[in-house]
Amino acid sequence: MSDTISTIRSDFITLMGQMVESHGLSPISGRIMGLLIFDGEARSFSDLATELGVSRGSISANARLLVARGSIMKENRPGDRQDYFRISDQSFDVMLQTLMQRMLDMSGRVRELSDRLPADDAEGDGPRRRLGGLSQFYAAMALGMRQAQDHLTGDE
């Protein structure tokens, strides 16, 4: 079988590169996260560029973004000028939080519009009600994610 650990590792990194697009991140950001999740320990800036086969410029930009989000952490070691990165304990939570925030934003924006609409005429059915429904939809999604969050942090 070709099921060596390094094959799985490589597959996982590729998979992460694809999956994170639904989180609004670039492929390289996903692959960085994938590599750091798999390895667990801290890896150097150069390692990332070499192992992922991408330019240092890309590592710089993407790593900075991931650090800002709280998905990964930058470490600096005395006597070593290289930057090291490791996956953050909250990396999953950050993903969840980000998605949840986006849902709340959408809910709010739709609610703003629906609130400016005059009351629907006749028996309930009108634009205001429909937009209100969409706003509720996003609010329910956000709530569902909060429950997912509770579920994940609860039994640990």
Add this chain to the structure above:
Amino acid sequence: MSDTISTIRSDFITLMGQMVESHGLSPISGRIMGLLIFDGEARSFSDLATELGVSRGSISANARLLVARGSIMKENRPGDRQDYFRISDQSFDVMLQTLMQRMLDMSGRVRELSDRLPADDAEGDGPRRRLGGLSQFYAAMALGMRQAQDHLTGDE
């Protein structure tokens, strides 16, 4: 104030064009849905092209996709060869279902990889555990969306 209904309608359509990107749809698909949600009633193929200011080719492709997803419905009227479209009652549910399915897929794909990994050595901490955690993460997201679904269909 410039808060005429048509302004709000236009803003909502624009907003939908932006929001649906997180659902993996194109801007035009979102604007079609936005227009149909706002108006509630059925609109003709030509109306959509004219009001949204896009090519008929785009309407054709995007409307077909939305019909296939179950987000909108095509109507044909006797003695009128135009196609009419209206928002589907399940349009919100389809969005939810789609996202939930994606989460389940991700959970499964990560699980596949983690299952091929040898048991972690030492005290629990290893790649297998971390990938397992990610798989659980996506599973929890899917569960959260099911709860959102229940929440939405429950109190109506």
Add this chain to the structure above:
DNA sequence: ATTTTTGTTCAGTTCGAATTGAACGCAGAT
């Protein structure tokens, strides 16, 4: 028969996000 209306198809174009790569500044080593 011819013209018009309607939706589909697909080759070409547009557009922007992602990535590259070279220039740069900084800091330690020689």
Add this chain to the structure above:
DNA sequence: ATCTGCGTTCAATTCGAACTGAACAAAAAT
């Protein structure tokens, strides 16, 4: 002082998804 290694920056490039628009087929109207 010079050189080397490290990370940042930004102009240029790549690449693909989204969109266009013209050609087309089908069906009704003239």
